[in-house]
Every structure is written in structure tokens, then in C-alpha cells.
Amino acid sequence: MELIKDLPEVFEDFAEQRKNSFLAVKKIKEAGKPVVGVFCTYLPQELPAAMGAAVVGLCSTSDETVADAEKDLPRNLCPLIKSSYGFAKTDKCPFFYFSDLIVGETTCDGKKKMYEYLGEFKPVYVMQLPNTQNEDGYEMYRKEIIRFKEKLEEHFQVEITEESIREAIHQKNEERKALKGLYQLMRLDPLPMKGSDLFHVLYGSTFKFDKEQTIAELKAIKQKVEKEYAEGKYLEKAPRILITGSPIGGGAFKVVNLIEENGGAVVAFENCTGAKSTEELVDEEEPDVYKALAERYLNIGCSCMSPNPNRFELLGKMIEEYKADAVIEVVLTACHTYNVETFGVKRFVTEQHGIPYMAVETDYSNGDVGQLNTRIAAFLEML
Numbered sequence: 001m002e003l004i005k006d007l008p009e010v011f012e013d014f015a016e017q018r019k020n021s022f023l024a025v026k027k028i029k030e031a032g033k034p035v036v037g038v039f040c041t042y043l044p045q046e047l048p049a050a051m052g053a054a055v056v057g058l059c060s061t062s063d064e065t066v067a068d069a070e071k072d073l074p075r076n077l078c079p080l081i082k083s084s085y086g087f088a089k090t091d092k093c094p095f096f097y098f099s100d101l102i103v104g105e106t107t108c109d110g111k112k113k114m115y116e117y118l119g120e121f122k123p124v125y126v127m128q129l130p131n132t133q134n135e136d137g138y139e140m141y142r143k144e145i146i147r148f149k150e151k152l153e154e155h156f157q158v159e160i161t162e163e164s165i166r167e168a169i170h171q172k173n174e175e176r177k178a179l180k181g182l183y184q185l186m187r188l189d190p191l192p193m194k195g196s197d198l199f200h201v202l203y204g205s206t207f208k209f210d211k212e213q214t215i216a217e218l219k220a221i222k223q224k225v226e227k228e229y230a231e232g233k234y235l236e237k238a239p240r241i242l243i244t245g246s247p248i249g250g251g252a253f254k255v256v257n258l259i260e261e262n263g264g265a266v267v268a269f270e271n272c273t274g275a276k277s278t279e280e281l282v283d284e285e286e287p288d289v290y291k292a293l294a295e296r297y298l299n300i301g302c303s304c305m306s307p308n309p310n311r312f313e314l315l316g317k318m319i320e321e322y323k324a325d326a327v328i329e330v331v332l333t334a335c336h337t338y339n340v341e342t343f344g345v346k347r348f349v350t351e352q353h354g355i356p357y358m359a360v361e362t363d364y365s366n367g368d369v370g371q372l373n374t375r376i377a378a379f380l381e382m383l
């Protein structure tokens with residue numbers, strides 16, 4: 001596929017993708033296609049994809065509806081949960097509005113309790129996610145995935161065949177490979193593109209519904225970036241920062257902007273929307289599709305797992321691969337699991353990898369920008 005546009009324009013398009021998809025999802029509904037709204041990386045998207053449904057991410061990242069949410073929910077709650085609930089309550093999110101079924105998982109306590117209230121606005125289905133990656137956990141999640149498939153079949157009155165699941169697995173793997181192909185260009189030193197531009201493509205691609213086209217676009221962007229790099233277009237050398245922690249995007253993306261504005265280069269995102277949701281493929285050779293899905297998805301190293309060795313494994317691998325000079329962890333306010341884990345992550349990064357680490361706690365408001373700016377500037381100066 002030929003990319004007619006220049007890279008800055010392409011990055012801009014992806015940054016606007018979520019908004020641009022509001023109309024696309026309306027058209028999907030008008031065409032009679034089902035829409036499944038999801039909240040978390042643990043959801044095996046291959047199942048709704050296998051029945052031809054569009055999958056839309058409902059995690060909200062703006063503080064627009066937080067005040068409405070706080071009328072019902074505690075103030076001392078993660079902004080992602082408050083914002084998501086607020087958009088549902090006020091009916092301001094078109095993706096929520098057009099979703100025929102909302103699916104959540106029992107991840108952190110705040111989120112799973114919030115799903116109970118979401119059920120008052122829309123049909124909600126909750127998958128029971130084990131919090132440990134052992135043999136029993138994999139077996140339990142395998143059964144949960146089958147239960148989810150049966151729920152989809154009953155709710156939408158369709159049959160989901162094993163063959164269609166295999167096709168969806170293959171396509172999702174191809175998408176993961178294309179995303180990885182692009183973000184792995186950030187192993188280069190000097191960098192071929194800004195971390196913020198990369199993030200907009202990673203995030204924006206989750207709101208594209210034509211997966212074949214998305215894969216082709218991602219490959220074309222990669223080619224274009226490689227070509228420009230070969231022609232000598234790259235960024236000036238700067239301290240290489242790896243981002244980890246709670247999901248970012250929207251209001252919390254200010255941290256990435258502040259790093260770049262203060263002369264840092266964001267090289268990789270370990271959190272959801274970055275490598276956490278993309279790095280591992282589903283085993284296409286495994287005869288039992290449900291086992292293959294359970295293993296791949298339960299392996300995700302989110303802090304709701306206890307213990308959580310896979311997060312440290314991926315983080316260590318990425319520190320090396322992306323030649324990180326430092327790690328900055330973004331923790332959303334009141335996200336207890338990631339916040340408690342900062343203690344272990346700090347030790348891991350500083351003692352085992354010998355590079356500096358800083359954790360910042362933030363929400364979707366702009367109230368802390370000045371303070372964050374001071375801390376980030378001081379941290380980068382030290383590198």
C-alpha cells in the first residue's frame with residue numbers, strides 16, 4: 001500500500017482516530033454489524049472478531065465526566081474508572097452508546113465493582129479473571145473463554161466456529177506483528193520518530209475497524225520511517241526513556257509530552273496500548289484454540305496478577321532492547337496495584353539494570369502539570 005501523506009500528517013490522522021471512528025461505528029451499526037465494548041487487555045478480542053463484531057475500547061481518558069461520576073462513586077478512585085463510568089452515565093461516549101454488549105474482567109477491585117453499576121445502563125458481561133498465572137489459573141481462564149464464547153453465541157444468536165476463531169487469531173497476530181514491527185524501530189539510536197507520534201499510531205490503531213487495512217497502513221508507515229531514516233532523517237540524541245505503569249493516553253499523556261518538552265526521548269511503552277498488549281502472539285499451532293487463547297492472554301503482566309513475574313520479564317527485556325537510560329512509571333491516582341508495585345519496579349530497574357527510575361502519580365486533570373514539569377525536568381537533567 002502506498003502512503004500518499006507525509007509522516008507528520010499520518011501521525012496527526014492517527015492522533016484523531018478515536019474521534020474519527022465515532023462515525024465509523026455508527027455506520028457499522030447501521031449495517032447491522034454487532035458492536036462489543038471492552039475495557040481491558042485481558043479480553044480475547046479474537047472471539048467477538050470471529051463472529052464479525054467490531055470491538056471498541058471503552059476505557060476513557062478525559063476528565064470531562066469525572067465530576068458526574070463522583071456523584072455516585074468515591075472521589076478517591078482511579079480516574080480511568082471514574083471517567084469510564086461518567087461517560088456511560090451521561091451517555092456522552094458514542095462507543096458506549098453503540099455497544100450491544102459490554103465486557104469486563106475481574107481485574108482491579110475498583111473496576112470490577114464499577115461493572116456492577118454499568119449493568120444499569122447496558123448489558124454487561126464480566127469474565128472471571130484468575131489473579132495468578134499457574135496451571136489452575138490457565139485452566140480456569142480457558143473455561144472462562146469458552147463461557148464467554150457461549151455468551152456471545154446466546155446474546156447475538158450466532159454460532160462461533162473453531163475455524164472462525166482460528167482465522168481471527170491469525171489476523172490479530174498479523175496486526176500484533178505489524179504493530180511490533182513499527183515500535184521496534186525505536187531500538188534505533190538515534191531515534192527515527194518521536195515517542196508521542198508512535199503512541200498516537202499505537203492508540204489510534206485500536207480504533208480502526210478494518211483490520212486488513214490497518215495492517216497494511218502500519219506496514220506502510222514502517223517502510224516510510226525506515227526510508228526516511230536511511231536518508232538521514234532522525235532525531236537528535238537525547239536521554240532514552242522507557243514508560244511503564246498504568247494505561248496512559250488522553251489526560252495522562254501529559255507525562256510523555258513533558259518528557260519530550262524537557263529534552264527527553266520516549267523510546268518505548270511497556271504499559272497497555274504498548275508492548276504489554278502486543279508483544280506475545282497466540283500460538284497458531286496449538287490444537288486447542290481455547291488453551292492457546294488462555295495462555296497468551298493470562299500471560300499479560302498486569303499488576304492485578306500476584307505475583308507478577310511477566311511484567312518484570314518484559315520490562316527487563318525492553319530496557320535492554322531499547323537501550324533505555326531511565327524508566328519513568330506513570331501511576332494513575334488511586335491505582336493501588338501499580339502503586340504498590342512501584343517499590344519492586346524501582347528495585348528491579350535501579351539494582352538489577354543499574355539505571356535511574358522515577359514514578360509519578362497523576363490523573364486526567366491539568367492541575368499538576370507545573371509540579372510534574374519541575375520533577376521531570378530535574379530527573380532528565382540528572383541523566
Ligand code: SF4
Nearest residue numbers: 040041107247272302
Ligand atoms: S492495566 Fe491491567 S487492568 Fe488495566 S487495561 Fe491493562 S491489563 Fe487491564
Ligand code: SF4
Nearest residue numbers: 078080108246332335
Ligand atoms: S489504572 Fe489501575 S486502578 Fe485504574 S482501572 Fe487500571 S488497574 Fe484499575
